Amino acid sequence: MAFEPMKRAWAICSLVAKQFKAGQEARWTLTLLADIGGRLGRGVILEESDISMILTLQSQVQQQLVNGKNIGNDKLARQTSIGVLDATIETIVIHLFASPACEWLTLMQEAAPIFRQLCPEPAGVPINLPSLLQHANVSLCYYAHTNVLCGAVMDLPMLFQYDCTPQNFSHVYSPIVEIENNSGTQWFHGTPDQFVAMFAKINAMQEDRWAPTPEIVTILERRIQDFQPIYSKLCDSFLLATRILVQECWRQVAYIYLYMGLCGDSSNTPHVKQAFKQFIKLLNSTKPGHMPDNFLILNFCAPAACKKQDCNIIRKRVQGIKINGPSHGVNDNAKIFENYWAHANAEGRPTIWSDVGEARKRVLGV
Template identity: 25%
Template structure:
């Protein structure tokens, strides 16, 4: 999954010779190998994905493992991070007893997700246990006195963020409050884990290229959760590109650096744009804001075109993956116009973005692997949708997501928020606005959005 490398000591098949499961129970061994396995992927991936061959090449089947369904269900492009996922898991499994405990707990949760967490009565308890372990690790770092050496302090702080990327994935079916708790408590640790004075804003483009994946993932989660809850981000970000910096407009992450688009389909530049919209929404409004709105719009148009140009180079079976970043570009437009410009659902710019998302949704056959990454896009499009047929399409796709089977999950809360927005706007015979979504979030999800 990640850019962490193991010491070179393998059997020629990509497996580390130091891995021994003899001391594990059969159940533990099954879970551990389920994490590592890249064998017996779903039929669709085996037959249609041209990149699949390199994933399973050289990996022997394990008798404990049925499939690696958790990767297919949770990652936008699992083929790009298959080898690094294995290395990351092995490294942390051998790191310490505490780390091994977390790895096994994560394996338990991912196994539930791979099948159906609603059928596992212990899923919520396991997710809560993982949250407690992660928060305890974060607290230990946050309470530790600063090391006189910023380099040493940053290196030690990074350890506190270990496993947060798995936590956010594993808590997808859990209440949103769990993720908000971890985001809030991880913020000071994340800041300490980066170089530079602690009182300065985090330079977001640089953080998104950090070699440690848990650091790259934190601002992504912070920004997306800020969008869907209306809460401010836990960290303040500097979104200015330095002269001569890497071209963050690239859609596909450099092969030498995986970025985070493999996780949910968002290219780095789009994350930076969303952070800029968040920052603008917190300003009182100035002439420079008008210029910034125009600049953001131009950046989105450029990125959308680059995504389209890139799609023409893809294998036909991979082109569906382009639907996600394209839909997210339109979400950014809606978010910009609703939250910063004060527009409502009748604004021509909002209508244009909403219609493009609906076109993307309708052009793709319903698919759990695709729809889970379009979920936030469908919710934002839904906020400004008044057509009954389009509302029905959005609800049907959201209802069919496995996350909706648990009544306190984020997806279920999102559906309830949409229905609340529609009921209020329809009752008052007016187009929906950002305030309607905020009120719906407060009513449905409670105190965490106040």
């Protein structure tokens, strides 16, 4: 599943070529990935034999990660590390659909040393996120992308410090309108790289308990406002319109996270209510389905839902995702937002962003 499947196909072809060159163990891992991924892609309900394959894959990748920590820094060692990270990322993608959250969170942590070793910045120096999101290696991009989004969506600390100062990501906020290359990670989830950089900055400010100044809020508001959706001429008119709609939905999510995540506003404040209203308006303008629902990460905007009817809209869309494909990750997310909605309602108050982290701990135990 990818926001732009043709670019995902390009990444898979690259993965297959590298894994075949890497030796018997890598080819065996690739076979497991293909078998499990194929069944998930067809929407097959996983049986005990499939779960066994996933456990075998997990064990195989974890051993590769252990071995990868002990290799050197020369060109050959670096290629080996990239191959290990590639296999790890594909396993994480499978876990996102088929396993409890603790499985892929564990792999993210275990892959952290290899990821950091592959980044160009010296140890102890924050990783330049905007540059990384444009890196030619998809796995490096995806790891950072997932780390940032999980930090935001699940209210988790990020595994690394990222350099997201305005001077370093000014080029990421430039109004690009058309793009035909395979750089960045937007083609995978639909999340604009511009907003990933912003979410990382907000995450870091939250972790440092840094209160935003009015000037900082104004700067971030302006960047959200100035964002221009990216599109490709190669898709048909329906896909073009839907992909632009997804990016416009992410604009409203960025507003919601700015006000609730950074400024500490509740779901009942005017700025949040306006952004959520626009999100729901966009959502209601299209029919439920794989596109756009799978690419909106609906639980990201769920904290902003105040009214019962808005909660029901999100529930209905999420239920559609669960019906149409593998849904373990969707179930986890649904349990989390149902939990914090229930707690806020029981206490007779609007939702605040810290409710997300508390609900995650209650539901997932992490």
